[in-house]
Amino acid sequence: MEPASPAADWSALLAHRDAGAGATLPDGPFAALFGPVLAPPAAPDGCRVIGRLAQTLDGRIATAAGSSQWIGGPGDILHTHRLRALCHAVVVGAGTVRHDNPRLTTREVPGPDPLRVVLDTDRKLSADYGIFQGGPPTLLVCAADAGGAEHHGQAEVLRLPRITGGGLAIPPLLAALKARGASRIFVEGGGLTVSRFLAAGCLDRLHVTVAPVLLGSGIPAFTLPEVARIADGLRFAWRVHDIAPDILIDAALDRAKPGGHP
Ligand SMILES: NC(=O)c1ccc[n+]([C@@H]2O[C@H](COP(=O)([O-])OP(=O)(O)OC[C@H]3O[C@@H](n4cnc5c(N)ncnc54)[C@H](OP(=O)(O)O)[C@@H]3O)[C@@H](O)[C@H]2O)c1
Numbered sequence: 001m002e003p004a005s006p007a008a009d010w011s012a013l014l015a016h017r018d019a020g021a022g023a024t025l026p027d028g029p030f031a032a033l034f035g036p037v038l039a040p041p042a043a044p045d046g047c048r049v050i051g052r053l054a055q056t057l058d059g060r061i062a063t064a065a066g067s068s069q070w071i072g073g074p075g076d077i078l079h080t081h082r083l084r085a086l087c088h089a090v091v092v093g094a095g096t097v098r099h100d101n102p103r104l105t106t107r108e109v110p111g112p113d114p115l116r117v118v119l120d121t122d123r124k125l126s127a128d129y130g131i132f133q134g135g136p137p138t139l140l141v142c143a144a145d146a147g148g149a150e151h152h153g154q155a156e157v158l159r160l161p162r163i164t165g166g167g168l169a170i171p172p173l174l175a176a177l178k179a180r181g182a183s184r185i186f187v188e189g190g191g192l193t194v195s196r197f198l199a200a201g202c203l204d205r206l207h208v209t210v211a212p213v214l215l216g217s218g219i220p221a222f223t224l225p226e227v228a229r230i231a232d233g234l235r236f237a238w239r240v241h242d243i244a245p246d247i248l249i250d251a252a253l254d255r256a257k258p259g260g261h262p
Contacts, residue, residue: 007110010082013038014111020164027081031239036205041183043255047174047201051187051194051253052083053221053248054209060218061191065225066099068190069217075208075243078108080188085111085205088182091173093193094120096128104188105136115139115182118155119193121168122146127153141168165217170200195223199256227259234258 004233012026013034021040025031040252041048053063054072062068070077084090085106092194095104097118106115113136118125123146131138132153141150146157151157158176161167178183197203208221234256 009232010109010111017111021254032239034082034250035084036250036252037184039204041204043204044172045057045174047180047183047185048204049174049185049197050083050087050205050207051188051197051203052080052207052209053189053191053194054080054211055221056211056215056218057222058214058216060097060215061189061221062219063215066095066219067233068100070246071213072210072246073086073211073243076211076246076248078208079207079243081106081108084114084188085109087186089117089177089184090113090186091119092116092188093190094118094125095188095192095224096188097125097131099190101129101131103130103135107203109173114186115180116155117141117173117177119168119173121162121166123152125152127155127229129153133243141173143168144220152179164233166194168194170197170202174202181254191219191221192223194221198222198253199224199259200256201255203253206249206253208251209243211246211247224258233260249258 007029009030014031016023016026025035037050053061054076056071059096090104105113116131116136116138119141121143123142132155134154138155139158141156141158143162160168160172187194236253238249238251
């Protein structure tokens with residue numbers, strides 16, 4: 001997958017990042033994979049949303065104890081940093097901050113750091129995590145009734161309504177990010193967070209790295225509403241990219257909802 005001149009090709013792609021709807025995507029080895037990421041938003045909310053996970057062959061994103069470093073190889077890490085650089089905001093769930101204490105920066109590639117967004121309904125995460133203590137701008141997203149001050153460490157607090165059954169509604173989150181100028185959204189994990197975006201019909205593309213590893217147990221990649229029949233499962237087109245020793249699947253979800261449920 002790696003091109004002969006990745007630096008020049010990557011610079012051309014970065015230059016295209018905010019070039020506007022009429023601009024022509026540069027030809028090159030990155031076009032097939034990142035063209036759909038940089039495509040103009042097609043959904044009425046004006047956002048382009050890309051989910052991503054790295055999973056084992058048996059569909060796990062971490063061990064049962066929460067260790068996930070590293071399921072994918074160096075190509076997957078590079079790919080994740082490229083997605084951060086191409087998107088305006090990167091979203092993670094509270095579980096990922098709790099287990100990984102991530103920085104969510106673009107230190108592996110040239111490119112801007114995205115706005116960092118942490119979903120934590122009841123504001124259970126301590127403000128001591130590094131992501132709240134400095135670095136690029138950060139939002140802590142919680143329920144409107146979660147209480148507390150308007151900052152969480154150095155992160156700004158964004159309050160959203162709860163949905164029935166718990167959690168935060170995704171469409172108001174996208175609207176709030178769009179209002180801040182962040183229309184290309186990268187949902188980096190973990191499994192519950194990506195699954196909630198998927199179940200809400202809020203993913204345009206889904207990138208799944210599959211690594212040649214079997215764990216036999218662990219945190220699942222996807223947790224979605226049950227369907228009774230195979231025919232009710234969500235089917236989609238995909239392209240497979242070689243990032244040896246892993247494969248990278250680019251699924252064209254186009255905001256489809258699994259099982260057709262709301
Ligand atoms: N392999 C990979 O690609 C990858 C990527 C990232 C993380 N990980 C690993 O995955 C594990 C964490 O994944 P996970 O699936 O357990 O958790 P997660 O998705 O990181 O976080 C789940 C939590 O985030 C909050 N959240 C997410 N979406 C929300 C929404 N729409 N509304 C409200 N709250 C929302 C909820 O917190 P509340 O329950 O407090 O409401 C939920 O319990 C860690 O072990 C991490 O190392 C792996």
